[in-house]
Amino acid sequence: MKKRTFLPECYILLVLLLLYLPIAVVVAYSFNDTKLFHWAGFTFDWYGKLMRNRSIIDAFFNSLKLAALSSLSAAVLGTVGAVGVSRRHFRGRASLENLSLIPIMVPEIILGMAYLAFFSFLRLPMGMLTLTLAHTTFCVPYIFVNVKARLTGLDPAITEAARDLGAGGIRVFFDITLPLILPSVMSGTLLAFAMSMDDVIISFFTTGVQTNTLPLQVYSMLKTGVTPEVNALCTVMLGAVFLLVAVGRLAASLRRGLGGSAPKPPQFFEKN
Amino acid sequence: MAETILSLQNIHKTFGTAEALSGVSLEVEQGEFLTLLGPSGCGKTTTLRIIAGLESPDSGRVLLQGQDVTDWEPNRRNVNTVFQSYALFPHMNVAKNIGYGLRLKKTPKPEISRRVEEMLELVQLPGYGGRMPNQLSGGQRQRVAIARAIVNDPAVLLLDEPLGALDLQLRRQMQTELKALQKDLGITFIYITHDQEEALNMSDRIGIMNAGKILQLGTPDDVYERPQTRFAAEFIGQSNILHASVEQVCADGTLLLSFAGGRVKAAGTGHPGEKLVLSVRTERVRFGAESQYGFALPGTVKAHSYTGGMLRTTLLLPDGQELTVNGMGGGHSRAGVGESVQVYWNPACAVIVEREGTP
Amino acid sequence: MNKRQNRFPVAAVPFLLWTVVFVAVPLLYILCMSFLKRAQTWGVVAEFSLDSYARMFTPTYLKVYAQSMWLAVLTTLFTLLIGYPFSYFVSRLPERRRSLVLLLVVVPFWTNSLVRIYGWMILLRSQGVINTLLIALGVIDTPLKLLYNFGAVLVGMIYALLPFMILSTYSAIEKLDPSLVEAARDLGAGRWRAFWTVTVPMTRAGIMAGCVLVFIPSVGLFFISDLLGGAKTMLLGNLIKNELLTARDWPMGAALSVVMMVMTLLVIGIYQKCSGERGLEGIL
Numbered sequence: 001m002k003k004r005t006f007l008p009e010c011y012i013l014l015v016l017l018l019l020y021l022p023i024a025v026v027v028a029y030s031f032n033d034t035k036l037f038h039w040a041g042f043t044f045d046w047y048g049k050l051m052r053n054r055s056i057i058d059a060f061f062n063s064l065k066l067a068a069l070s071s072l073s074a075a076v077l078g079t080v081g082a083v084g085v086s087r088r089h090f091r092g093r094a095s096l097e098n099l100s101l102i103p104i105m106v107p108e109i110i111l112g113m114a115y116l117a118f119f120s121f122l123r124l125p126m127g128m129l130t131l132t133l134a135h136t137t138f139c140v141p142y143i144f145v146n147v148k149a150r151l152t153g154l155d156p157a158i159t160e161a162a163r164d165l166g167a168g169g170i171r172v173f174f175d176i177t178l179p180l181i182l183p184s185v186m187s188g189t190l191l192a193f194a195m196s197m198d199d200v201i202i203s204f205f206t207t208g209v210q211t212n213t214l215p216l217q218v219y220s221m222l223k224t225g226v227t228p229e230v231n232a233l234c235t236v237m238l239g240a241v242f243l244l245v246a247v248g249r250l251a252a253s254l255r256r257g258l259g260g261s262a263p264k265p266p267q268f269f270e271k272n
Numbered sequence: 273m274a275e276t277i278l279s280l281q282n283i284h285k286t287f288g289t290a291e292a293l294s295g296v297s298l299e300v301e302q303g304e305f306l307t308l309l310g311p312s313g314c315g316k317t318t319t320l321r322i323i324a325g326l327e328s329p330d331s332g333r334v335l336l337q338g339q340d341v342t343d344w345e346p347n348r349r350n351v352n353t354v355f356q357s358y359a360l361f362p363h364m365n366v367a368k369n370i371g372y373g374l375r376l377k378k379t380p381k382p383e384i385s386r387r388v389e390e391m392l393e394l395v396q397l398p399g400y401g402g403r404m405p406n407q408l409s410g411g412q413r414q415r416v417a418i419a420r421a422i423v424n425d426p427a428v429l430l431l432d433e434p435l436g437a438l439d440l441q442l443r444r445q446m447q448t449e450l451k452a453l454q455k456d457l458g459i460t461f462i463y464i465t466h467d468q469e470e471a472l473n474m475s476d477r478i479g480i481m482n483a484g485k486i487l488q489l490g491t492p493d494d495v496y497e498r499p500q501t502r503f504a505a506e507f508i509g510q511s512n513i514l515h516a517s518v519e520q521v522c523a524d525g526t527l528l529l530s531f532a533g534g535r536v537k538a539a540g541t542g543h544p545g546e547k548l549v550l551s552v553r554t555e556r557v558r559f560g561a562e563s564q565y566g567f568a569l570p571g572t573v574k575a576h577s578y579t580g581g582m583l584r585t586t587l588l589l590p591d592g593q594e595l596t597v598n599g600m601g602g603g604h605s606r607a608g609v610g611e612s613v614q615v616y617w618n619p620a621c622a623v624i625v626e627r628e629g630t631p
Numbered sequence: 632m633n634k635r636q637n638r639f640p641v642a643a644v645p646f647l648l649w650t651v652v653f654v655a656v657p658l659l660y661i662l663c664m665s666f667l668k669r670a671q672t673w674g675v676v677a678e679f680s681l682d683s684y685a686r687m688f689t690p691t692y693l694k695v696y697a698q699s700m701w702l703a704v705l706t707t708l709f710t711l712l713i714g715y716p717f718s719y720f721v722s723r724l725p726e727r728r729r730s731l732v733l734l735l736v737v738v739p740f741w742t743n744s745l746v747r748i749y750g751w752m753i754l755l756r757s758q759g760v761i762n763t764l765l766i767a768l769g770v771i772d773t774p775l776k777l778l779y780n781f782g783a784v785l786v787g788m789i790y791a792l793l794p795f796m797i798l799s800t801y802s803a804i805e806k807l808d809p810s811l812v813e814a815a816r817d818l819g820a821g822r823w824r825a826f827w828t829v830t831v832p833m834t835r836a837g838i839m840a841g842c843v844l845v846f847i848p849s850v851g852l853f854f855i856s857d858l859l860g861g862a863k864t865m866l867l868g869n870l871i872k873n874e875l876l877t878a879r880d881w882p883m884g885a886a887l888s889v890v891m892m893v894m895t896l897l898v899i900g901i902y903q904k905c906s907g908e909r910g911l912e913g914i915l
Contacts, residue, residue, distance in 0.1 A: 008720035014715050015793075016735055022750020022790070023739060025760060029753060081646025088640045090775050101649040104660070106895045107851025109868045113875060113888045114657035117664055120674075137653040140646070157359035160326050163346040164353045165373035165424065175372075179363045200854050201868075205875070218745045222752075222858055230812065234746040241741040245734065 023238065029227040030231035046232040053229055059217035060233070066128065066213060067196035075189040077136070078143030083177055086151040101145065103138040111138065112205035118208065126208030135199065139192035146188035150181045203235035274301040277325065277460050278351075278428050283332035285318055292318045293329070294484040300428065300462060305454050307463045309471040310481035311507070316464045319481070320430050323462065324353045337427055347376075352421035353430040356437070358413045360405040366392070366416050367401030373424040387446075391419040394453070411442050418453070428460045435470065447474055468508045472496060480504045497553075502625040505551035512557070512595050513625070514550040518542040526619040532589040534569040538622035549626035553582070554598040556621035559607070561614045568614040571595060573607050587615065652798055658892070665885035675881055683886035692870070699867040702781070703849040706788040710845050711838065713789070714796035719830070721797075722804045733801065735796050748858050754861070757782055779861035787855040792848065796841040803837020804830070837908045843902045847895050867891055 030047075034040035050056060081100075085093060103111055111134070119130045162176045178185075200215045207216060214233075221227045278300040285293040293315045300306050308316040321327040323334060325346035334342045341349050352373070360369050370391050371384045381389075392398050395415035405413060414434060421429055434450075435443045441505075451474045454461050465471055471478050472492040479489045480503070488500045499505035500511060515535060516529035521544070526537050529548065538550050561568055571587035574594065583609075587595045597615060607613050668680040686692070721732050739747060754760045755777040762774040777783060792860065807830060815825040831838075853868035874884035 008723065012717060012720050012724075012732060015686065015713060016732070018734065018790075019739055019793070022747050022754060023742065024750075025753045026746055026750045036758070077646050077649055081643045082638040084643025084646065088643075096647055096650065099654055100646070102654050105847065105899065107848055107868065107891060109851040109853065109871050110661075110888045110892055110895075111657070113871055113884055114661045115790070116875065117885065118657035118660050118882065121660065133653060137649070140649065144646070149835065155357050155359055157355040157357050158361060160324075160346070161353065161355055161359040161420075162361070162372070164324055164326070164351075165420070166347045166376040167372075168345070168347055171376065176361060198740075198744050200745060204872075216746055217745060218743060218749075219854060222745060222749055230746065230749065234743055234749075238742050241738060245738055245741075249734070 023234075026231050027235045027238065029206075029228060030235040032228065032231075035228060045230040047236075050229040050232045050236075055212065056214075056217055056229060056233060059212040059214045062211060063129070063197055063214035064132050066135055067193045069132050070196050071189050071193040073136045073138030073194050074192050075143050075185055078140045078188065079147050079178075079181070081140070081175065082144050082147035082151060083181075086148060087156060095247045101141050104141045106136075108199070108201040112202045115202065118204040126206065127211045130206045130208070131211065131213070134202050135196045138199075138202060139196055141154050142192040142195065143188035143211075146191075147181050150184035151177075152265060154180060210257060274303060276300065277337060278462075279335045280319070280323070281333045281335065283319070283322060283329045283334070285315075285322065285327065285329050286579055291484055296332070296484070298479065298486060298489070300460060303458050303460055304476040305451070305461045305463065305474060306479065307465060307471040307475035308479045308481055308486075309465060309468060309508070311466055314481040315484040316481050317432055320353070320432055320462065320464055320539055320628050323428070324351055324430055325349050326353075351424055351428045351430055352424050352426040352437060353432065354414075354417045354421050354434045356432045356434065357511055358405075359418040360413055360420070362405050365401065366397070366403050366405070366408070369405065369416055370401075370420045370423055372420065377424075387423055392424045394422075395419045396449075408440055411446065414438065414446065418450075420457060422453075422457065425469045426459065428462060431461060431463045431539045433464055433466070435465075435467075440590065443470070450474065454549050472508070482507070488520075497621075498623055499551055499625055500623075502549055502551065505623070505625050510554045510596065510598065511551040512554060514622075516548055516550055516553065518546045518548065519546050528567070532569070532591045532593050532595075534590065535567050536617075536622065537565055537619035538624060540624045542624075542627075547628040548624050550622045551625045552617055552622045554596045555582075556617050557595065557597040557599075557615050558617060559597070559599070559613055559615055565619055567614055568616050569595075570612065570614050573609050573611050573613060575582075576611060587613065642906045661885040665882055665889045667882050669880050669882050677793055680882070683840060683880075683882045686883065687886065687890065695865045695870050696867065698781075698865060699850050699870075700789065702785060702864070702866065703846050705785055706792060706849045707842050707846045709785070709789045710796040711800075711842060714793055714841065715800050715838065718797050718801035718804050722807075733798075736797050740794060741806050744791060745854065745858075747790070748855055751783070751787055751790065752858060756787075758841060778859065779863060781864050783858065784856045784860040784864045787859040788849050788852065791852065791855060792845040795844040799841030799844055800834065800837045803834040803840075809831050839902050843898055846898060850891060850894070 031042050031044070032039055033043035033045065085097070098239060115134045117132065119126065119133075124130050124133075158180070159172050159176055162172045198215060199213075200219055203213050204219075205214055207213065218230055218233075221230055276299050278298075279297055280298040283293050283296040285291075294458070296319055298319075303630060307538060308319060310316050314452075318327060322329050325341070325344055325348075329342065332342075333340055335404055336349060336351065341580060361372065364372070367385070367388045367510045370388045374384045374387060388401060389398075392401060395418055397415055400408070400412070400416075405416070408416065412516055414437075417434070418431075422559065431450075431565070435446050438446060445601075447470060450461075463474065464470075470535050475492055477489060478492055478495050479486045480501075481487065482503050488495055488504050490498075496503060496508055499508065499511070505511040514536070516531035516538070517528050518527050519535070520528040521542065527542050527548075529536055532551075536550075538548070540548075542548060569589070571589045575585045576583060576585050582598050582600065585597045585599070587597060589595055595615070664675055665683055666679055666681070667675040668678045668682065670676045721729055724732065752759075756762070757776065757778070759778070761777060762771075762824040765771045766774065811833065812825050812829050815829045816822075820828060850866055851868035851871075853866055853872050856864045856866045856869055871884050871887045871891070874880045874887060
């Protein structure tokens with residue numbers, strides 16, 4: 001019998017602890033009864049202050065609106081685009097695909113700079129419109145890549161069978177392709193939503209004076225001073241995320257119990 | 273003579289620089305079971321996809337029931353396909369899969385469920401309508417794929433190596449069932465396989481394909497006993513390929529040829545001095561010194577190998593060539609290794625597959 | 632190929648159009664802008680000039696590039712050193728625990744990244760958690776200066792980008808056929824030797840993808856150096872931001888972006904050369 005060590009498990013645990021350490025600190029400080037850094041007792045005050053802080057609440061809803069709008073428009077663009085180019089051979093396909101991935105490959109600041117210049121050149125008023133255009137652009141690749149990977153993994157005979165049985169192009173898309181790629185569309189959209197919610201750099205360059213997103217609001221608060229409301233806000237968001245993840249896991253394991261397929265480990269992008 | 277339901281006229285197709293089909297012509301009769309047999313890459317699947325409309329030919333026409341359908345989309349053609357991978361819709365249950373074609377034709381719901389039930393009975397899967405494809409075995413998926421295609425009453429059913437993924441036992445059983453189904457329904461089947469046994473066993477006619485061409489088209493008996501090309505002789509069954517030259521044209525219509533230092537006879541025409549390539553099926557070669565056919569080829573036994581019921585003997589001929597003889601185990605053929613023997617065959621079984629100058 | 636499949640994909644037109652208008656055109660626009668002269672107050676003058684590129688080679692700028700590159704290299708190195716063993720160990724866990732651990736790696740992504748950086752600020756501050764703890768334990772007397780220096784920025788970068796490295800290397804390690812390692816062991820390789828001669832080379836593509844995914848963003852994440860480095864640690868990203876918003880020198884900002892873009896393409900090119908991947912998707 002080989003000697004069993006717990007070293008790997010300990011290492012995994014240690015890295016996870018480090019990943020969660022700053023988050024845990026933020027959660028803990030959201031209940032700290034002082035603006036300073038020592039522990040001064042338990043309080044819910046910051047949550048009350050958070051509720052009354054109009055600028056945070058406004059920024060939060062702006063971000064929510066922006067993320068929903070951009071990730072959904074990107075979902076349509078990316079999905080239809082991926083289905084459109086899959087199994088087609090046309091000139092310049094590879095270059096166009098690489099071009100479409102640029103928004104998530106290059107440092108965000110390049111796009112931020114480019115949009116600031118480009119939108120001022122077009123004389124677009126900086127605000128929700130410019131934010132949405134910019135966010136949609138960097139959301140599209142997440143969905144495109146995800147859906148394309150799924151399409152590549154699909155047996156081409158399945159859509160051919162549908163055509164063979166009498167379905168036209170549109171019917172094939174709605175009856176066969178869309179239901180089969182829907183999980184990838186959703187996971188891509190969800191990822192895009194999260195990326196939009198969390199974006200600092202591109203928003204920094206494309207927003208106007210009137211419009212604030214949550215990350216920008218947090219950024220300016222962190223730069224100017226310590227504000228425990230932010231801790232409270234983050235704790236709330238973190239709680240929501242964990243709740244969603246837990247519900248998702250539960251749903252997946254229920255489905256597995258009913259004979260569905262086992263949930264895959266999470267990944268940013270589906271691989272085939 | 274039954275009427276022609278499908279005809280391919282001089283179909284050419286290239287993928288990039290590779291020529292997949294170079295002039296395929298084919299007439300398929302109403303109600304027949306036609307098999308395209310060939311090694312992988314011979315163009316048989318491309319032929320099928322062109323009939324289905326999933327590929328379009330570079331040139332040539334496809335006529336279905338007398339109508340030119342070459343430029344029709346697959347969904348307009350009255351042919352259906354059973355795909356090699358089955359291609360069942362993974363997100364629909366069995367009943368939905370089978371009823372898909374009918375739903376597209378706006379068939380009334382009660383009619384659809386009646387037909388689906390009928391089909392499930394026919395393919396021996398009653399009560400399976402609610403199952404999902406991933407809950408079925410390979411054989412069951414195969415049956416669903418067939419039901420999904422034939423429920424639409426296609427003029428021609430195309431089957432692309434439908435039994436390829438099944439194990440041997442199940443494959444044999446499905447061969448019988450498929451053949452019976454085809455006879456019952458009277459639907460024209462175009463069947464693709466690289467398995468010669470399957471082709472010989474099921475087909476009314478077999479088309480042997482290689483390198484984008486149909487080399488020979490005929491009944492199983494025809495293509496087996498009278499291969500017209502060396503490829504056909506070697507691809508189906510086991511043949512001895514003999515390079516011989518004509519010595520004399522005999523009065524009974526046979527040829528006397530010199531081969532490997534001896535003399536052999538073959539059926540066919542020729543002129544003295546002509547060099548021919550003959551195919552003789554290994555199981556048609558007989559041991560014996562005296563034959564009613566007037567020739568005997570001497571040789572030495574090089575090796576025996578026993579292959580379950582059959583004994584395969586390799587002979588060394590005087591000039592160093594080898595000849596294979598397949599016979600029932602035991603009996604007089606059991607000459608020991610190193611012994612001298614003589615063999616002969618019915619000249620009708622020695623078929624000319626190549627002539628000098630026609631490679 | 633089917634003739635029908637060779638036709639230009641009509642369905643993809645909106646996607647392609649969007650890509651051209653909102654990716655290609657803006658990038659070309661800043662490329663042009665980088666060759667123009669800056670206007671007196673705001674914007675650019677339509678006059679060809681190489682001023683911006685010339686100014687890039689002054690010592691102040693060169694120092695920032697060096698610092699930014701050094702930070703990117705260190706970040707990549709550390710995330711690899713931490714992330715690869717992590718992925719390797721995770722891939723050997725039983726399946727249920729494996730997907731739970733990966734989920735836990737991904738979940739922080741769904742929370743606000745600024746807040747996670749803020750967590751480090753709380754930890755590293757002179758009256759922060761670490762210093763308080765160390766003083767309480769008697770290890771030190773006076774608080775260490777942990778925040779607002781290069782080290783703090785490095786910690787923040789590693790922290791922010793580690794999950795990318797983990798996910799890239801994990802997906803490569805997971806795909807590795809375990810029988811290859813077994814074969815190496817069978818042929819007499821020890822545990823370490825099998826790891827270095829089979830596991831690591833076979834997962835090279837994942838390692839390289841992870842390095843690209845970490846290296847590229849690490850030159851641009853200006854908010855991390857802003858918050859954790861004070862004003863002392865400048866990244867290429869900070870430089871661009873300052874040119875645009877403080878100095879209002881747009882051509883200079885554009886020129887720096889062009890340089891960064893070229894550098895990015897260079898890194899991707901090296902990746903493609905070494906990994907044999909042609910498309911960009913292999914990285915993701």
